[in-house]
Amino acid sequence: xxxxxxxxxxxxxxxxxxxxxxxxxxxxxxxxxxxxxxxxxxxxxxxxxxxxxxxxxxxxxxxxxxxxxxxxxxxxxxxxxxxxxxxxxxxxxxxxxxxxxxxxxxxxxxxxxxxxxxxxxxxxxxxxxxxxxxxxxxxxxxxxxxxxxxxxxxxxxxxxxxxxxxxxxxxxxxxxxxxxxxxxxxxxxxxxxxxxxxxxxxxxxxxxxxxxxxxxxxxxxxxxxxxxxxxxxxxxxxxxxxxxxxxxxxxxxxxxxxxxxxxxxxxxxxxxxxxxxxx
Amino acid sequence: xxxxxxxxxxxxxxxxxxxxxxxxxxxxxxxxxxxxxxxxxxxxxxxxxxxxxxxxxxxxxxxxxxxxxxxxxxxxxxxxxxxxxxxxxxxxxxxxxxxxxxxxxxxxxxxxxxxxxxxxxxxxxxxxxxxxxxxxxxxxxxxxxxxxxxxxxxxxxxxxxxxxxxxxxxxxxxxxxxxxxxxxxxxxxxxxxxxxxxxxxxxxxxxxxxxxxxxxxxxxxxxxxxxxxxxxxxxxxxxxxxxxxxxxxxxxxxxxxxxxxxxxxxxxxxxxxxxxxxxxxxxxxxxxxxxxxxxxxx
Numbered sequence: 001x002x003x004x005x006x007x008x009x010x011x012x013x014x015x016x017x018x019x020x021x022x023x024x025x026x027x028x029x030x031x032x033x034x035x036x037x038x039x040x041x042x043x044x045x046x047x048x049x050x051x052x053x054x055x056x057x058x059x060x061x062x063x064x065x066x067x068x069x070x071x072x073x074x075x076x077x078x079x080x081x082x083x084x085x086x087x088x089x090x091x092x093x094x095x096x097x098x099x100x101x102x103x104x105x106x107x108x109x110x111x112x113x114x115x116x117x118x119x120x121x122x123x124x125x126x127x128x129x130x131x132x133x134x135x136x137x138x139x140x141x142x143x144x145x146x147x148x149x150x151x152x153x154x155x156x157x158x159x160x161x162x163x164x165x166x167x168x169x170x171x172x173x174x175x176x177x178x179x180x181x182x183x184x185x186x187x188x189x190x191x192x193x194x195x196x197x198x199x200x201x202x203x204x205x206x207x208x209x210x211x212x213x214x215x216x217x218x219x220x221x222x223x224x225x226x227x228x229x230x231x232x233x234x235x236x237x238x239x240x241x242x243x244x245x246x247x248x249x250x251x252x253x254x255x256x257x258x259x260x261x262x263x264x265x266x267x268x269x270x271x272x273x274x275x276x277x278x279x
Numbered sequence: 280x281x282x283x284x285x286x287x288x289x290x291x292x293x294x295x296x297x298x299x300x301x302x303x304x305x306x307x308x309x310x311x312x313x314x315x316x317x318x319x320x321x322x323x324x325x326x327x328x329x330x331x332x333x334x335x336x337x338x339x340x341x342x343x344x345x346x347x348x349x350x351x352x353x354x355x356x357x358x359x360x361x362x363x364x365x366x367x368x369x370x371x372x373x374x375x376x377x378x379x380x381x382x383x384x385x386x387x388x389x390x391x392x393x394x395x396x397x398x399x400x401x402x403x404x405x406x407x408x409x410x411x412x413x414x415x416x417x418x419x420x421x422x423x424x425x426x427x428x429x430x431x432x433x434x435x436x437x438x439x440x441x442x443x444x445x446x447x448x449x450x451x452x453x454x455x456x457x458x459x460x461x462x463x464x465x466x467x468x469x470x471x472x473x474x475x476x477x478x479x480x481x482x483x484x485x486x487x488x489x490x491x492x493x494x495x496x497x498x499x500x501x502x503x504x505x506x507x508x509x510x511x512x513x514x515x516x517x518x519x520x521x522x523x524x525x526x527x528x529x530x531x532x533x534x535x536x537x538x539x540x541x542x543x544x545x546x547x548x549x550x551x552x553x554x555x556x557x558x559x560x561x562x563x564x565x566x567x568x569x570x571x572x573x574x575x576x577x
Contacts, residue, residue, distance in 0.1 A: 081479060099481040100481060104480075105476075105479045107472065109472060111476045113494070115495075115497075116571070124490070125480045128480045128482045128486055128490075157571075158573040
């Protein structure tokens, strides 16, 4: 039984395309710089200096770098939540200047609305977009099945484990059918075993709903296992791209590749790059 | 649900060596059944125990009181006794002016509290949402909250007369500030990560308010309402004690002046009873709103 509270929902014909299945989009970073002004002492702090790379359609790109290099800022800028001070971020052909419906964010902490059930949380984005309630619920249930949470749609967030909450987080981002999925270290707060399960789950889910993905992580192995390409950032402040590495393993990826010599080679390459990067 | 029958585990790949079936320590499903009170009383259902012990305590106290008064251990002219109070209660509500006093006090509190609810919530929300309004009115709110209502009653009587209106004003002034202050706090302390989620979905300000800020503020608001009820009741009684011509407080005042201690206790008990009824009703509402919360403690 799916429990939903009664709520008046604006039924509009505004978004018929929401279920047409948006195709994956292309995300470009062109000479992007991000600077913060610390409010305390008004000093300008250059978090990101000059970053350029592209996430092609249907590509899974991982960004890896040392702590504090501003990886999350890049993602927040792509999401439109943080302004950039130089350069441009483009989705398809349009510049990013604020949040948009063509992107969806999976934050590091699940950030579920605690007073809503799983299903109500998942369809939150659709509710904001004023999609009809029954359509939204139907699509929400499909996504809930896809992320492996069938049977839990009536549960409240506090009744779920960390990994399950992140699945809801992911479902919430997927249900609005974005062209680009932005993920900010989504598995960082999970224990090692759950994290490995979630990595495999993510690849399975991504395989069924091809989107472009920008995946931020500090875990080198995770980046190589998941990505088609790995962007290595240098140490901050004033971060730039150190290296872009193509990851050539076949899809679907088997977990055994983590032990293969080629994999370990790439890990070493990236590790060295990070260790000896300028900064 | 049997203990251990179902565990909330991590749904993973079938056959994967990483598939977990560990019970989630924070899930409520694996706790022992909630209505058993493990103690020296054995496995009695807690709700029966609460009633039994409660009644026992009340009976013991009332009995001791009656006995002390009958044996003149204490002076019954001052302390009265349960039997006399029961008789006085019967007289009071059976044509002794009790119903009328109750009606007056009820109107005074009801009206004053309703107005304070409306004004407290509206101003609280508005001041919590728009920061400049908060800066503007905060000194006034703090000043109003700190002012003892007792000190204002004579002034209010001058303004509104000795009748019901001045008491409504006292109740309003007593209840509005806790409601307002807690509402402001609830609105201001919205979870920043949830706000960010709403922004990422490009929610309008109104949508952010409706879906994140307001539901998040409900616990604080309910707390404010509960405090408002308490303060409002005090305001009503104080107002009637100082200057009134009718009502429960008036009864307390005149009964006290005439050494009718039994009648005084009756009126005091009625006031307390109203307070209990109101706070318990609020508790029921609160429990319904709190369905999504994890259970903390016992």
